[in-house]
Amino acid sequence: MRQLAIFERVSLIGHIVSMIFGLIGILIVIPNAEAIVGVSEFSENVMQWSMAGGGVVYMILGALAVFIYAYRHLGLGKALAFLIPSLSISLSSELLGTSTGFPFGHYNYLSGLGYKIAGLVPFTIPLSWFYLGCVAYVLARVGLKVDNKPTLLRHAGAIALGALLLTSWDFVLDPAMSQTSLPFWYWHQPGAFFGMPYQNFAGWMGTGSIFMTVSAFLWSKNPIKIENLPLNLPLIVYLGNFGFATVMSLAAGFSIPVLLGVFLGVIPAVTLWLKGSSLQTTEKIAVPAQVEAAFK
Numbered sequence: 107m108r109q110l111a112i113f114e115r116v117s118l119i120g121h122i123v124s125m126i127f128g129l130i131g132i133l134i135v136i137p138n139a140e141a142i143v144g145v146s147e148f149s150e151n152v153m154q155w156s157m158a159g160g161g162v163v164y165m166i167l168g169a170l171a172v173f174i175y176a177y178r179h180l181g182l183g184k185a186l187a188f189l190i191p192s193l194s195i196s197l198s199s200e201l202l203g204t205s206t207g208f209p210f211g212h213y214n215y216l217s218g219l220g221y222k223i224a225g226l227v228p229f230t231i232p233l234s235w236f237y238l239g240c241v242a243y244v245l246a247r248v249g250l251k252v253d254n255k256p257t258l259l260r261h262a263g264a265i266a267l268g269a270l271l272l273t274s275w276d277f278v279l280d281p282a283m284s285q286t287s288l289p290f291w292y293w294h295q296p297g298a299f300f301g302m303p304y305q306n307f308a309g310w311m312g313t314g315s316i317f318m319t320v321s322a323f324l325w326s327k328n329p330i331k332i333e334n335l336p337l338n339l340p341l342i343v344y345l346g347n348f349g350f351a352t353v354m355s356l357a358a359g360f361s362i363p364v365l366l367g368v369f370l371g372v373i374p375a376v377t378l379w380l381k382g383s384s385l386q387t388t389e390k391i392a393v394p395a396q397v398e399a400a401f402k
Contacts, residue, residue, distance in 0.1 A: 110174055117171035118339060124164035125350045132288055133357050161290070162220040165230040165237075168343060172237035175339045180330065187324035188240050188317075195317040196235035199309065200227040209309035211302075212294035219290055235313070238275055238347060241340035242375070243268035243318050248337060249378025251385060253329040261322055267374065269314035274371025275348055276310050277363045282354035300360050332385055341379045348372055 176185035203210040204226040219228035246268040247253070252260045281300040283290050297303030348371060352364050 107178065110178055114171055114174040114178065114339070117167045117174065118342065121164055121167040121171055121343070122346050124167060125346065128161055128164060129350065129353055132286055132354070161218055162228075162230055165219075165233050168347070169233040169237045171339065172240050172343060176240060179335050181328075184325055184328070184330075188243070188321040189236055191317040191320040191324070192236040192239050193232045195320070196239075196313055197223065197227060197232040199313040200231055203309065207294075209312055210306045211297065211309070213284075213291055214294070215291045216289055218288065235272075235317075237343065239268070239272050239314055239317065241343045242271035242275075242314075243321070244335075244340050245337065245344065245375055245378040245382065246271065247322075247330070248332060248335060248382035248385070251332075251381075253332055254385070256326075256329065265315055265318045265322060267378075268318050269311050271344065271371050271375055272314040273307055273310040274367045275344070275351060276306070277370070278348065278355050278360075278367040279351035280306065281360045281363050282351065282358045285358055286354065300363055332382070335382075337379050337382045341375060344375050345372065 173185055173189060176188060199209060201224060202208055204214055207213075215222065215226065215228055215231070220230045222228050243264065247264040250260050250264050250267065252264050280302050284292055285301055293301060293303065295303070297306070299307075348367065351367070355361075355364050
């Protein structure tokens with residue numbers, strides 16, 4: 107298990123570093139292509155890698171880090187019970203969206219994100235739905251104490267809040283990634299929200315809510331042991347990806363989506379992390395006290 111912990115940490119670090127390389131490539135190298143002329147061969151190869159594979163690598167490493175985290179702290183059953191629904195449902199939504207325009211609007215993916223499934227959706231896109239969706243749902247579920255007081259209202263709240271955290275990330279990412287100097291997708295009919303149709307947000311909320319609901323049902327027979335579930339990785343992954351999207355959006359001149367994302371995504375995520383962390387401290391103190399009382 108120690109080796110898995112090391113692999114999880116290495117994957118997380120690689121995930122963050124790959125995002126930084128991606129930002130350098132998109133925001134510095136492409137707009138200043140002449141800058142690579144005359145640099146060393148090694149530096150040129152690094153720059154070319156950041157352009158050709160940075161996006162693919164950071165999403166693979168992000169998914170790997172989150173899956174190992176889920177496996178270590180939730181068990182293989184729960185890890186797969188989130189991975190499989192999130193991958194299959196998000197891929198179905200993306201294939202439907204790129205084919206018909208429902209549920210996100212009419213759009214198409216360009217190159218730069220890896221092999222396209224059915225020639226339409228890069229294989230990395232469902233991975234991003236998985237790892238961002240998983241950390242968002244875990245933060246929401248623990249922060250709302252679903253497993254301590256499992257009521258229908260708390261379950262519904264965790265699903266809705268998890269989907270909102272996921273969608274808030276897209277508020278910030280989508281405008282920049284579709285309008286950067288090297289766009290990764292484009293909208294056939296640009297919408298009113300900084301180039302995005304409002305329908306896109308409904309599609310994100312709906313897709314996230316569906317696979318989180320399926321996962322919540324699959325998890326229901328075996329509650330999470332809160333005291334054994336550290337929340338640092340979920341918060342780091344969420345804030346790291348939000349930071350990537352923020353830099354992209356601000357560089358493109360989109361400040362309002364960032365502010366919206368901060369209020370609807372970052373602040374709730376940090377609040378849930380604080381609540382979940384304080385709950386874990388309470389649980390860890392309560393368990394020894396119960397053991398001591400049993401021997402009196």
